Amino acid sequence: MGSSSEQQSSGNYDFSFKISLIGDSGVGKSSLLVSFISASSHDSAPTIGVDFKIKLLTVGGKRLKLTIWDTAGQERFRTLTSSYYRGAHGIILVYDVTRRETFTNLSDLWAKEVELYSTNQDSVKMLVGNKVDRESERAVSKEEGIELAKELGCMFIECSAKTRQNVQQCFEDLALKIMEVPSLLEEGSTVGKSKIVKQEPGTLGAPPGAPPPIGGCCA
Numbered sequence: 001m002g003s004s005s006e007q008q009s010s011g012n013y014d015f016s017f018k019i020s021l022i023g024d025s026g027v028g029k030s031s032l033l034v035s036f037i038s039a040s041s042h043d044s045a046p047t048i049g050v051d052f053k054i055k056l057l058t059v060g061g062k063r064l065k066l067t068i069w070d071t072a073g074q075e076r077f078r079t080l081t082s083s084y085y086r087g088a089h090g091i092i093l094v095y096d097v098t099r100r101e102t103f104t105n106l107s108d109l110w111a112k113e114v115e116l117y118s119t120n121q122d123s124v125k126m127l128v129g130n131k132v133d134r135e136s137e138r139a140v141s142k143e144e145g146i147e148l149a150k151e152l153g154c155m156f157i158e159c160s161a162k163t164r165q166n167v168q169q170c171f172e173d174l175a176l177k178i179m180e181v182p183s184l185l186e187e188g189s190t191v192g193k194s195k196i197v198k199q200e201p202g203t204l205g206a207p208p209g210a211p212p213p214i215g216g217c218c219a
């Protein structure tokens with residue numbers, strides 16, 4: 001799927017935000033993204049390197065362009081990390097409610113990385129407990145999720161990329177919160193800024209200096 005240059009023009013959206021998805025391998029980051037972008041979940045192959053997708057949507061009466069980055073959780077790709085976070089307006093920290101270690105890794109590992117690499121002091125963070133459709137296998141309670149979100153200063157939601165429960169809500173709530181932060185709003189504003197930049201095929205919408213994404217597309 002491609003996007004026309006017309007869609008990329010600032011005339012078609014009021015704000016442009018970068019959102020990064022992080023968390024352990026297999027928690028469902030790619031599935032959440034695909035579920036949000038394509039309005040249907042699917043079995044997802046492991047992400048190799050980095051992927052991003054663009055979603056145009058209207059929230060709170062504003063037309064938004066969300067560039068959503070999907071990180072590969074595997075340790076061997078961690079050298080790419082800083083570019084995932086650079087300039088991100090929103091960061092989604094995902095764990096799998098059926099795998100406790102993915103929850104503890106968020107506070108022990110991922111939240112520390114966010115602190116280290118995030119260049120946007122004001123970026124909005126959202127803690128997401130995914131795979132709630134597997135309720136019988138749950139290993140992390142909702143209350144624990146709420147507690148950790150408080151500790152980390154994050155918003156919180158539980159969802160399922162498989163059933164799409166709360167997936168749209170997750171991204172919309174995050175976007176709404178980003179728009180409440182004046183510095184992020186100003187930075188993401190397209191007013192008076194030209195968004196039509198000459199880019200190599202396949203990198204449409206990627207921030208300058210970004211590593212070449214794999215399979216980025218626009219919805």
Ligand SMILES: Nc1nc2c(ncn2[C@@H]2O[C@H](COP(=O)(O)OP(=O)(O)OP(=O)(O)O)[C@@H](O)[C@H]2O)c(=O)[nH]1
Pocket residue numbers: 023024025026027028029030031032042043044045046047048071072073074130131132133134159160161162163
């Ligand atoms: N039951 C259930 N399975 C899910 C859900 N989300 C993802 N999965 C499955 O979990 C597995 C891993 O999902 P991915 O989306 O590849 O996870 P990821 O976090 O992107 O993994 P990496 O690309 O390795 O970082 C896949 O088999 C998905 O189909 C969900 O909400 N419920």
